[in-house]
Amino acid sequence: MIRWLILAGAAMAVVSNPAAPRAFGVTLWFIVALDAAVYWPRLVKVTRDLWNHRLAFIGERAVAEELSQLLASGFHVFHDLVFENYNVDHVIVGPTGVFVVETKTRRKPKQNGKKVGYKVGYDGTALFWPKARETKSVEQSLANARSVSKWLSSATGAPVSVQPVVTAPGWWIDDATQHSVWALNPKRIRPHVEAHKSSPLSNQRVASICYQLTEKCRLRKDQ
Numbered sequence: 001m002i003r004w005l006i007l008a009g010a011a012m013a014v015v016s017n018p019a020a021p022r023a024f025g026v027t028l029w030f031i032v033a034l035d036a037a038v039y040w041p042r043l044v045k046v047t048r049d050l051w052n053h054r055l056a057f058i059g060e061r062a063v064a065e066e067l068s069q070l071l072a073s074g075f076h077v078f079h080d081l082v083f084e085n086y087n088v089d090h091v092i093v094g095p096t097g098v099f100v101v102e103t104k105t106r107r108k109p110k111q112n113g114k115k116v117g118y119k120v121g122y123d124g125t126a127l128f129w130p131k132a133r134e135t136k137s138v139e140q141s142l143a144n145a146r147s148v149s150k151w152l153s154s155a156t157g158a159p160v161s162v163q164p165v166v167t168a169p170g171w172w173i174d175d176a177t178q179h180s181v182w183a184l185n186p187k188r189i190r191p192h193v194e195a196h197k198s199s200p201l202s203n204q205r206v207a208s209i210c211y212q213l214t215e216k217c218r219l220r221k222d223q
Contacts, residue, residue, distance in 0.1 A: 060089055060103045062169045066186040067092060067101070073194055076206070078213045083151070088144050092189075093209050097199035100148055101165045101189065102141035104134075108170070119172045124179035127166070138181050141166045145181075155212040161199040165189060 060080075067077045067090055075094030080087060090101035106129060108118060121128035126135045145164035152160040165182045167173075167189060176183040177192055184192060201209070 058105070058169075060105075063090060063101065063103050063167055063186045063189075066189065069190055070094065070193060073190075075193070076210050076213075078217060081148075081213065081216060083147060086140075086144065086147070088148060091148065091213060092193055093201075093206055093213065094193070095201055095203075095206065096193060096196040097163060097201060098148070098152065098160055098209060099163045099165055099189075099193055099196075100141065100145045101167055102137055102144060104137040104166060104168045106168065106171070118170075120168055120183075122166075122173060122176045122179075122183040124176070124181070127168070127183065137166050138183075142181050152209055152212060156205075156208045158205070158208075160209060163196065163199070 064077075064079055070077060070092060073094070075092055078091040078093070080089065081091055088100050089103045092099040092101065104127065108130075119130075125138060126133050127137060128134075141164040145162040149160050149162040152162070163182065164180070165184060167184055167186050169186050171185070173183050173185050173188075175188055175192070182192065
């Protein structure tokens with residue numbers, strides 16, 4: 001960026017000076033244009049990445065706010081747990097079981113300057129966005145659930161079943177809890193978690209699991 005400004009300034013100075021060779025000024029302008037052509041795609045990519053990271057942050061924060069309502073029902077919620085090769089956006093622990101939540105953010109397409117296509121389909125293996133079919137979020141949620149289940153089972157000395165959930169803040173998803181991986185709007189997670197009955201936990205088991213998750217969060221902060 002600094003080089004662009006220097007070259008542009010030099011070019012303007014040369015061109016504005018009648019005594020300077022005009023050809024040199026044209027050459028400098030050519031260098032500026034060439035430099036811009038080389039770095040412009042990189043600048044566009046960096047800008048797009050920054051917007052995507054911002055969207056992901058806003059989405060995860062929105063989901064966290066929705067999940068915090070579960071605290072009133074005796075649940076515990078943990079955010080952004082880091083493991084060796086992956087991280088888990090949210091983990092819910094309570095009397096009805098353990099749940100991992102994978103947040104998927106995506107911009108809504110625009111038509112004539114207006115956002116359209118607010119609904120996401122789901123068949124148990126893929127999310128169907130207005131212009132794309134995507135399986136990564138479902139696969140990631142399932143992999144996270146299996147990894148967390150394995151880790152908690154080892155850490156607590158007893159099997160721990162973990163229910164994977166995919167959520168998309170800002171999008172409408174018809175409740176889909178009949179599949180191995182649930183797909184829900186953030187506002188619909190709470191009622192389904194509270195009503196879940198297939199893997200109940202005693203107070204002692206909840207305390208044991210929460211202890212391990214709390215220790216993992218503490219160790220991360222100490223590093």
